[in-house]
Amino acid sequence: MPSEFDKPYDPKEHEDKIYKLWEESGFFNPDALPSGRDSDTKSRRSPTKTFTIALPPPNVTGSLHIGHALNATIQDILIRKKRMEGYRALWIPGTDHAGIATQNAVEKELKKQGVSRHDLGREEFLEKVWEWKEKYGNIILDQLKKIGASCDWSRMRFTMDQEYQKAVSAAFLHYQKKRWIYQGERTINWCPRCSTSLSDLEIEYKEEDGKFYYIKYGPLTLGTVRPETKLGDTALAVNPKDKRYKQYIGKEIEIQSVDSSVLRREAPKLKNIKIKVISDHAADPEFGTGVIKVTPAHDLADFEIYQRHPEIPILRVIDEKGRMNNNAGARYEGLKVVEAREQIVSDMQKLELIEKIEDYKHNIAACYRCGTILEPLLSKQWFLKMNELAQLAVKDVKKGKVKFHPKKWEKVYFNWLDPPVGGLKDWCISRQIWWGHKIPIEGVNDVLDTWFSSALWPFAILGWPEKTKDLETYYPTQVLSTARDIINLWVARMVFSSEEFLGIPPFSDVIIHATILAKSGQRMSKSLGTGVDPMTLIEKYGADATRFGLIWQAMGGQDIKWAEEHVVAGKKFCNKIWNASRFVLGQCPPSSKSDFRSQKKSNFFPSGKTPADKKILSQLQKTQKNIDKLIEKYDFGKALHILYGFFWHDFCDVYLEKFKNNPNPEVLERVLKESLKLLHPFMPFVTETIWQKFGDNLLMIEPWTS
RNA sequence: GCGCCCAUAGCUCAGUGGUAGAGCGUUUGCAUGACACGCAAAAGGCCUGAGGUUCAAUCCCUCAUGGGCGCACCA
Numbered sequence: 165m166p167s168e169f170d171k172p173y174d175p176k177e178h179e180d181k182i183y184k185l186w187e188e189s190g191f192f193n194p195d196a197l198p199s200g201r202d203s204d205t206k207s208r209r210s211p212t213k214t215f216t217i218a219l220p221p222p223n224v225t226g227s228l229h230i231g232h233a234l235n236a237t238i239q240d241i242l243i244r245k246k247r248m249e250g251y252r253a254l255w256i257p258g259t260d261h262a263g264i265a266t267q268n269a270v271e272k273e274l275k276k277q278g279v280s281r282h283d284l285g286r287e288e289f290l291e292k293v294w295e296w297k298e299k300y301g302n303i304i305l306d307q308l309k310k311i312g313a314s315c316d317w318s319r320m321r322f323t324m325d326q327e328y329q330k331a332v333s334a335a336f337l338h339y340q341k342k343r344w345i346y347q348g349e350r351t352i353n354w355c356p357r358c359s360t361s362l363s364d365l366e367i368e369y370k371e372e373d374g375k376f377y378y379i380k381y382g383p384l385t386l387g388t389v390r391p392e393t394k395l396g397d398t399a400l401a402v403n404p405k406d407k408r409y410k411q412y413i414g415k416e417i418e419i420q421s422v423d424s425s426v427l428r429r430e431a432p433k434l435k436n437i438k439i440k441v442i443s444d445h446a447a448d449p450e451f452g453t454g455v456i457k458v459t460p461a462h463d464l465a466d467f468e469i470y471q472r473h474p475e476i477p478i479l480r481v482i483d484e485k486g487r488m489n490n491n492a493g494a495r496y497e498g499l500k501v502v503e504a505r506e507q508i509v510s511d512m513q514k515l516e517l518i519e520k521i522e523d524y525k526h527n528i529a530a531c532y533r534c535g536t537i538l539e540p541l542l543s544k545q546w547f548l549k550m551n552e553l554a555q556l557a558v559k560d561v562k563k564g565k566v567k568f569h570p571k572k573w574e575k576v577y578f579n580w581l582d583p584p585v586g587g588l589k590d591w592c593i594s595r596q597i598w599w600g601h602k603i604p605i606e607g608v609n610d611v612l613d614t615w616f617s618s619a620l621w622p623f624a625i626l627g628w629p630e631k632t633k634d635l636e637t638y639y640p641t642q643v644l645s646t647a648r649d650i651i652n653l654w655v656a657r658m659v660f661s662s663e664e665f666l667g668i669p670p671f672s673d674v675i676i677h678a679t680i681l682a683k684s685g686q687r688m689s690k691s692l693g694t695g696v697d698p699m700t701l702i703e704k705y706g707a708d709a710t711r712f713g714l715i716w717q718a719m720g721g722q723d724i725k726w727a728e729e730h731v732v733a734g735k736k737f738c739n740k741i742w743n744a745s746r747f748v749l750g751q752c753p754p755s756s757k758s759d760f761r762s763q764k765k766s767n768f769f770p771s772g773k774t775p776a777d778k779k780i781l782s783q784l785q786k787t788q789k790n791i792d793k794l795i796e797k798y799d800f801g802k803a804l805h806i807l808y809g810f811f812w813h814d815f816c817d818v819y820l821e822k823f824k825n826n827p828n829p830e831v832l833e834r835v836l837k838e839s840l841k842l843l844h845p846f847m848p849f850v851t852e853t854i855w856q857k858f859g860d861n862l863l864m865i866e867p868w869t870s
Numbered sequence: 871g872c873g874c875c876c877a878u879a880g881c882u883c884a885g886u887g888g889u890a891g892a893g894c895g896u897u898u899g900c901a902u903g904a905c906a907c908g909c910a911a912a913a914g915g916c917c918u919g920a921g922g923u924u925c926a927a928u929c930c931c932u933c934a935u936g937g938g939c940g941c942a943c944c945a
Contacts, residue, residue, distance in 0.1 A: 171904085171905070172905080172907065173905095173907085369941095369942095376945090386945080387945065388945060389945070390945085401945095446943070446944085446945085447944095447945085448944055448945080450944090451944050451945070452944085452945065455945095456944090456945050457945075458945095459945095463943080463945080464943060465943030465944080465945075466943085466945085467943095468943070469943095526944090526945095527942090572874070572875080573874095575873080575874070575940090576874085576940065576941085579873080579940080579941060580941080583941085583942090584872085584873095584941095585872095585942080586942090586943090648939090648940085649940090679939085681938080683881090683882090685876095685937065685938060686938080687938095687939095716882095716883090716892095716893075717882070717883070717893095719883070719884065720884090722875080722876075722883090723875080723876080723938070723939080724882075724883075725881095725882065725883090726882085727881070727882035727883080727893090727894080728882095728894095729881075729882065729893065729894035729895080730882070730883090730893065730894075732893090732894070732907085733892095733893050733894065733907095735907065736893095736905095736907045736908090737907090738907085739905065739907045739908090740904090740905065740907080740908085742904085742905080742907095743904040743905035743907090743908085744904060744905075745904080746904050746905080747903095747904030747905080748904080749904090750903095750904070801883095801884085802884080805884075805892070805893090808892090808893090809892080816904085816905085817909080817910095820904080821902090821909075821910095824902095824903070824904075825903070
């Protein structure tokens with residue numbers, strides 16, 4: 165027995181070597197796959213039979229987290245199975261430039277040296293980002309190799325590489341020609357920290373304990389959580405049906421307010437001002453006092469009121485940095501929003517303009533990249549019309565051309581694209597950062613939303629807008645596997661982009677995999693230290709065990725609370741496979757290995773004649789069918805449970821234990837060989853390592869079932 | 871506020887219209903010609919609560935409770 169076939173299986177001994185073997189074979193590139201096998205005259209790999217997956221490009225800022233590991237495993241299972249089935253299986257990897265996230269990361273690093281991006285200027289800063297990307301951007305892909313991902317690295321793409329930039333420009337110009345892109349002045353979500361606009365999807369809501377201030381406006385009283393925006397009020401609104409306030413509608417009322425021209429060091433003073441009362445359905449008679457203040461420049465809802473009542477003025481009192489500007493008056497100018505709030509509240513209290521203050525729990529919008537509280541701001545931005553595009557995306561799922569697994573996620577998709585109330589707002593595609601695709605219009609400095617380029621991913625990586633051979637051969641893709649939080653941010657936008665530019669859906673099946681939660685049942689969080697690093701798991705238990713643990717737990721896409729025990733089980737299982745193989749090999753020495761490999765269908769029932777032989781062979785056959793069916797249904801967890809039960813219990817505990825004194829080598833070989841194939845997509849390293857003991861062929865391209 | 875999901879063994883989860891399973895953990899044997907990362911056994915659950923449908927419910931329906939998540943302009 166070869167010395168490296170030692171008792172316990174040690175993944176570290178084998179995994180890197182095996183990965184190198186695969187890479188050197190060139191078979192990750194489907195163009196290099198053999199077109200048929202000598203033992204099989206039917207051409208297994210007809211050029212038309214392709215199977216493509218576009219890897220959701222990880223951000224260059226990131227390192228692999230446990231969710232990536234699960235997602236990569238799922239995709240690798242599909243790709244490996246299809247490759248064994250004879251498809252030209254292509255899995256295209258790449259990375260995303262991740263505009264805001266990457267810019268933030270680089271700025272943070274520069275800050276350590278006391279440098280800001282403004283010190284460097286745009287050109288030099290971008291050079292730094294590129295340097296940073298070259299240095300760190302591919303770490304995550306190396307981590308994918310560690311878990312065994314069989315991507316075609318020769319086709320690796322980056323959302324900012326030259327070819328990809330062409331695709332982005334082409335898409336932009338196409339939309340522009342259709343007049344779906346326009347510039348407009350709107351109140352949008354603004355992150356004062358990142359100093360850029362954000363789309364409606366790039367928001368996270370945080371619950372906050374705030375205060376609800378009841379402020380006197382002459383004869384009226386109204387409630388607000390943001391008294392500082394009072395300085396930008398240009399109207400009051402009441403509901404047209406609200407009888408209490410009917411008499412005021414359409415009238416200008418005179419109210420006493422804070423005199424904002426009084427300097428801060430002086431005592432606050434009252435000032436009489438006039439303000440118009442309008443009627444609008446946005447005012448809910450049931451809530452607060454039924455009167456609302458309208459601050460169109462700093463509130464998204466108020467801006468909508470303004471759009472319905474264009475006669476009211478707009479007054480901006482907050483700047484891009486989140487500070488009060490000179491419109492706010494000398495008393496408040498330069499104060500941060502929160503400071504201004506404290507100041508104005510104290511002023512109003514002194515002037516007896518505040519009736520009462522209540523505790524109030526509410527959700528506030530925060531930046532999805534840095535967590536800073538967003539400041540709605542009137543701003544000139546570029547928008548992409550969404551009506552028709554959204555309908556393209558809706559149509560594909562409604563018609564079943566794109567299917568979600570599990571199906572329930574359709575709801576999230578439809579809920580955004582085709583909301584039950586209101587409509588889908590146009591997509592704010594401009595960002596005021598430096599790192600990204602520049603908007604291809606002369607004199608415009610803004611860059612495009614990162615997701616604008618991500619939306620083109622599945623076809624841009626195959627060469628679109630050029631009519632490349634790859635695009636022709638490998639598009640559309642079949643499966644997209646991703647996390648649920650980017651269903652709208654990314655999946656929906658890929659669907660309509662592909663429909664718009666190529667007239668077909670980008671993929672037919674969308675797998676929304678389980679979200680892996682911390683033991684507490686909450687999302688894993690780096691800052692809380694509840695995250696699990698897949699690299700640590702691989703280091704400790706091996707890649708196969710990690711893959712096993714992930715798939716074993718991620719049943720049916722249901723969220724899971726992470727339990728490392730299952731990775732332990734995976735490690736034990738690797739060992740079991742290893743040792744069973746050692747035993748079988750002992751019964752069938754390497755001299756017979758050519759026989760071992762060339763068994764054909766004709767002797768699926770080798771000379772085994774005992775009832776037990778027949779039983780295990782029929783169990784094997786049943787398992788093969790089952791596993792195949794379950795993988796096709798994307799039911800990976802169940803497939804693995806069944807495989808585990810078959811191999812460990814039916815084969816090892818029952819059959820092997822019973823007959824180890826008097827084994828039937830042919831049956832052993834048959835069962836082991838077929839089991840290794842079934843196991844390979846799940847646990848590629850051990851299975852390939854064992855397979856290598858039998859000959860030179862790669863298990864990776866052995867026929868799935870024979 | 872609207873919507874979705876979950877509640878089964880100590881832990882993490884499967885599952886079925888006819889009173890339950892896995893992995894890990896625990897207990898007890900066993901160094902049995904691959905494996906102690908093992909083998910053989912065992913303990914452990916009125917399947918969250920209350921109603922309903924049914925001959926029959928852990929599984930179907932309703933409500934409740936607890937937990938998670940998504941959406942929403944309620945200032």
